[in-house]
Amino acid sequence: MLKSSIAGTGVMSRSFSPAAVSSRATSMYRSEHESTNHVGQSKCSDDPYDRATNPNGVIQLEIAENRLAMDLVKEWISDNVKASLIDSDISHLVPYHPIDGLLELKTALAAFMGQVMLESISLDPSQMIITAGATSAIETLSFCLADPGDAVLIPSPYYTGYDRNLKWRAGVEIIPVPCRSIDNFRLSISSLELAYNQAMKRGVKVRAIFLSNPSNPIGNLIDRVTLHELLDFVTEKNIHLVSDEVFAGSNHGTDEFVSIADVAHTEGFDKTRVHVIYGLSKVLALPGFRIGVICSFNEYVLATAKKYARFFSVSVPTQRLLVPMLSDVNFALKYIEIKKKRLRRMYELFVEGLEQFGINCFPSSAGYYCWVNMSNLMRSNSEKGELELWDKLLNISKINVTPGSECRCVEPGWFRICFTTITEDDIPVVMKRIKRITANNKD
Amino acid sequence: MRPSTVPLSEVAVSKTHGEDSPYFAGWKAYDEDPYDAVTNPSGVIQMGLAENQVSFDLLEEYLEEHPEASSWGSGISSFRENALFQDYHGLKSFRKAMASFMEKIRGGKAKFDADRIVLTAGATGANELLTFILADPGDALLVPTPYYPGFDRDLRWRTGVNIIPIHCDSSNGFQITIEALEAAYSEAEVAKMRVQGILITNPSNPLGTVMTRSVLELLLDFATRKNIHLISDEIYSGSVFSSTEFVSVAEIVEARRHEEAERVHIVYSLSKDLGLPGFRVGTIYSYNDRVVTTARRMSSFSLVSSQTQKMLALMLSDTEFTERYLRTNRERLRKRYEFIIKGLKSAGIECLDGNAGLFCWMNLGPLLEEDTREGELKLWELILQEVKLNISPGSSCHCSEPGWFRVCFANMNLQTLQVALKRIKEFVDGRKPKN
Numbered sequence: 001m002l003k004s005s006i007a008g009t010g011v012m013s014r015s016f017s018p019a020a021v022s023s024r025a026t027s028m029y030r031s032e033h034e035s036t037n038h039v040g041q042s043k044c045s046d047d048p049y050d051r052a053t054n055p056n057g058v059i060q061l062e063i064a065e066n067r068l069a070m071d072l073v074k075e076w077i078s079d080n081v082k083a084s085l086i087d088s089d090i091s092h093l094v095p096y097h098p099i100d101g102l103l104e105l106k107t108a109l110a111a112f113m114g115q116v117m118l119e120s121i122s123l124d125p126s127q128m129i130i131t132a133g134a135t136s137a138i139e140t141l142s143f144c145l146a147d148p149g150d151a152v153l154i155p156s157p158y159y160t161g162y163d164r165n166l167k168w169r170a171g172v173e174i175i176p177v178p179c180r181s182i183d184n185f186r187l188s189i190s191s192l193e194l195a196y197n198q199a200m201k202r203g204v205k206v207r208a209i210f211l212s213n214p215s216n217p218i219g220n221l222i223d224r225v226t227l228h229e230l231l232d233f234v235t236e237k238n239i240h241l242v243s244d245e246v247f248a249g250s251n252h253g254t255d256e257f258v259s260i261a262d263v264a265h266t267e268g269f270d271k272t273r274v275h276v277i278y279g280l281s282k283v284l285a286l287p288g289f290r291i292g293v294i295c296s297f298n299e300y301v302l303a304t305a306k307k308y309a310r311f312f313s314v315s316v317p318t319q320r321l322l323v324p325m326l327s328d329v330n331f332a333l334k335y336i337e338i339k340k341k342r343l344r345r346m347y348e349l350f351v352e353g354l355e356q357f358g359i360n361c362f363p364s365s366a367g368y369y370c371w372v373n374m375s376n377l378m379r380s381n382s383e384k385g386e387l388e389l390w391d392k393l394l395n396i397s398k399i400n401v402t403p404g405s406e407c408r409c410v411e412p413g414w415f416r417i418c419f420t421t422i423t424e425d426d427i428p429v430v431m432k433r434i435k436r437i438t439a440n441n442k443d
Numbered sequence: 444m445r446p447s448t449v450p451l452s453e454v455a456v457s458k459t460h461g462e463d464s465p466y467f468a469g470w471k472a473y474d475e476d477p478y479d480a481v482t483n484p485s486g487v488i489q490m491g492l493a494e495n496q497v498s499f500d501l502l503e504e505y506l507e508e509h510p511e512a513s514s515w516g517s518g519i520s521s522f523r524e525n526a527l528f529q530d531y532h533g534l535k536s537f538r539k540a541m542a543s544f545m546e547k548i549r550g551g552k553a554k555f556d557a558d559r560i561v562l563t564a565g566a567t568g569a570n571e572l573l574t575f576i577l578a579d580p581g582d583a584l585l586v587p588t589p590y591y592p593g594f595d596r597d598l599r600w601r602t603g604v605n606i607i608p609i610h611c612d613s614s615n616g617f618q619i620t621i622e623a624l625e626a627a628y629s630e631a632e633v634a635k636m637r638v639q640g641i642l643i644t645n646p647s648n649p650l651g652t653v654m655t656r657s658v659l660e661l662l663l664d665f666a667t668r669k670n671i672h673l674i675s676d677e678i679y680s681g682s683v684f685s686s687t688e689f690v691s692v693a694e695i696v697e698a699r700r701h702e703e704a705e706r707v708h709i710v711y712s713l714s715k716d717l718g719l720p721g722f723r724v725g726t727i728y729s730y731n732d733r734v735v736t737t738a739r740r741m742s743s744f745s746l747v748s749s750q751t752q753k754m755l756a757l758m759l760s761d762t763e764f765t766e767r768y769l770r771t772n773r774e775r776l777r778k779r780y781e782f783i784i785k786g787l788k789s790a791g792i793e794c795l796d797g798n799a800g801l802f803c804w805m806n807l808g809p810l811l812e813e814d815t816r817e818g819e820l821k822l823w824e825l826i827l828q829e830v831k832l833n834i835s836p837g838s839s840c841h842c843s844e845p846g847w848f849r850v851c852f853a854n855m856n857l858q859t860l861q862v863a864l865k866r867i868k869e870f871v872d873g874r875k876p877k878n
Contacts, residue, residue, distance in 0.1 A: 019577075019666075019706040022576060022577060022578050023579055028737065028740065029736065029740075067523075070523055074523070077522060132564050132745050133746065135743050135744060136745060143601055144455045145455075147452045147453050147454070148580070150452075164743070165744075168741060169601070169741065272447060272449055285526060286526045287527060287528075287529040288749030289748045290529070290746050299447075304455040304456075310565070311568045311571055311597075311744075312564050312745040313564055313565060313723050315747065316721035316722065317722065317751060318751055
């Protein structure tokens with residue numbers, strides 16, 4: 001069977017292939033193929049590290065998944081066998097249900113997230129939409145808040161997935177607002193203002209600010225004052241603010257996590273412009289179950305997102321299965337506490353380990369990763385130098401990490417390295433692997 | 444609701460989702476006053492929801508006998524795998540099970556490759572996803588009328604793609620003709636819309652009929668001539684009353700030894716045949732590698748939960764169960780169909796000769812006061828408010844001939860259906876037929 005040619009010819013023309021696909025499909029296809037993420041993932045799946053069976057395999061440090069406390073979830077399941085089975089009464093499972101999620105799941109999630117955030121906010125089930133993971137939540141909000149060709153401001157470095165989630169189908173442009181090490185990667189309102197004005201001058205409509213808090217990939221937390229200033233900014237410009245808080249509950253340091261919803265509420269801002277995203281993929285290490293949440297205080301957004309829910313609705317048996325566990329307050333408290341301890345330990349060991357090579361981690365208090373400065377190992381202080389280093393890390397050290405350029409970081413040499421998919425015993429292995437490069441570098 | 448003070452997108456505020464149509468309004472009336480044999484015997488009977496409840500007992504039995512299918516991923520040991528699995532390729536075991544289920548439905552007359560199956564959260568998501576991939580905003584898809592009202596939303600709303608109807612009428616049992624196809628294509632050309640494909644539903648919703656082999660050949664020839672895609676939504680393929688009558692576009696592709704197969708894509712779901720809409724399982728099967736790869740990546744926005752995939756992989760690989768289910772389900776649907784046809788006939792109402800699906804296509808033309816869309820809607824309103832039946836008017840399915848209605852018969856028990864038929868008979872008897 002003839003395969004359609006795909007080499008960079010832009011939109012496939014009719015004369016070459018049987019029936020062209022859309023130009024958005026074509027550009028999406030090409031961009032995926034070229035990303036480091038794609039290359040790294042392939043190497044990992046072809047040759048995955050396993051301490052026992054494949055000790056020389058590629059170690060995956062690119063996925064921000066927290067496997068440190070999965071044993072607690074397993075334990076809960078074996079202690080609660082009955083609650084862990086789906087009711088075989090089909091009429092509970094099978095017919096059409098509220099398309100935006102079961103009320104009992106929303107209620108259970110609200111309770112659980114309340115615990116995670118130490119009761120600093122209380123989520124209202126009637127202001128929640130359940131989505132197929134946070135990926136779906138981000139895309140859905142893009143469809144709600146912006147038209148194709150419009151833009152959103154996102155402080156960079158930012159989560160690599162945003163490019164896909166906002167652009168592929170919703171057609172929304174991202175204007176990165178660079179944060180720099182000199183400012184400790186803190187967001188400055190003046191850079192936001194600058195980016196906003198530049199966009200307006202170019203005739204691009206800015207509809208919202210999207211940010212992650214705790215930050216991915218940095219791991220820092222936005223303080224109350226900055227959150228207040230952000231709310232001032234979006235109020236003045238009459239635009240939306242989307243706070244991606246999927247890493248809430250990943251703070252392991254002493255800084256306090258403050259949700260945008262908390263500030264908006266206590267300081268009397270108009271909450272109809274504030275929308276928050278949560279998900280179980282990070283906080284409970286259940287990415288496979290596809291549970292994301294949009295919390296919005298805007299009736300119109302809720303009504304629209306509910307209509308969109310037809311396109312991403314979560315399976316009812318899955319929802320039902322989660323309700324008992326999420327409603328178990330004791331489990332929540334225990335899980336949160338133990339997870340925090342383990343996270344902190346891994347973080348400290350990792351930072352310590354890297355320090356021996358003179359590699360510094362940005363001091364962070366949240367997230368499942370370290371934001372690491374490896375610029376002293378680069379041959380040239382440029383994106384090219386960074387990618388060469390990334391390549392060496394992948395092919396010589398055989399560890400898969402995320403280069404800062406993928407996250408739109410403007411300073412070359414930063415890498416996001418996750419430490420929650422490995423165990424304490426793997427840390428010395430990782431360090432030994434890194435030594436392959438630092439040793440080489442000295443020559 | 445006051446409009447948002449902070450502006451929303453145009454898509455968010457548009458009415459392109461079509462959810463203001465009578466098709467959906469009738470559901471609201473049902474929600475407000477639902478029939479119940481004991482507690483609300485004069486309530487609205489829902490005959491506008493194409494759901495399959497006739498074979499629930501078989502599913503329940505399966506789940507009871509196989510508790511491992513319905514837990515956190517069949518045992519503690521695989522819990523971890525399950526919890527972490529978010530690969531957009533989907534579980535191989537589930538895709539294999541799906542492929543073999545689809546083959547079974549087609550009586551082994553077509554083969555399906557598990558690696559060409561892309562999973563999405565429901566057929567709704569599958570149809571929208573294919574549209575995003577195959578068409579740009581402003582492009583058009585040709586869809587034969589009458590069609591499922593949800594297509595207005597699924598194919599157009601967020602994609603910005605247009606639907607141009609291929610008009611079909613009762614003169615030939617609503618079959619697609621080459622003239623109608625050409626006319627639709629020209630209409631798109633005149634409107635300066637680039638036609639990217641044809642989307643058919645086979646078996647048809649709302650007609651309840653299967654497409655003939657010759658019409659399928661015609662469609663593939665036309666798509667080839669115009670160099671466009673052909674999407675076949677086959678979500679009712681397992682609900683054909685007699686298993687031998689269904690011809691899938693997959694068979695045509697195989698008969699032509701996969702020539703021009705790259706333009707063919709099939710949508711399937713477990714919501715109708717297996718009565719599992721709550722599970723949100725839809726698939727795209729494409730013979731086009733690029734479409735498969737792209738669809739897979741774009742499916743990130745609507746992945747099926749790993750737990751659900753695992754559960755269904757077990758169930759669908761159980762050949763004894765699936766064969767028995769398909770056989771029994773077909774038989775029960777056929778009986779239901781015959782029951783409702785008989786009942787309607789005794790009330791003097793004719794239906795299109797159907798052989799599939801969860802509904803029949805009923806002709807109330809003789810009861811219309813005027814032979815127009817307005818006349819049809821007036822009758823629909825009357826039936827909803829006075830007879831307390833929610834049926835779907837043909838106009839919400841874009842039928843060009845007034846007077847046709849879709850009536851679902853599988854989403855209720857037999858007693859409720861009897862009550863509904865009684866009400867219809869009383870209504871018809873009480874009205875004078877138009878002269």
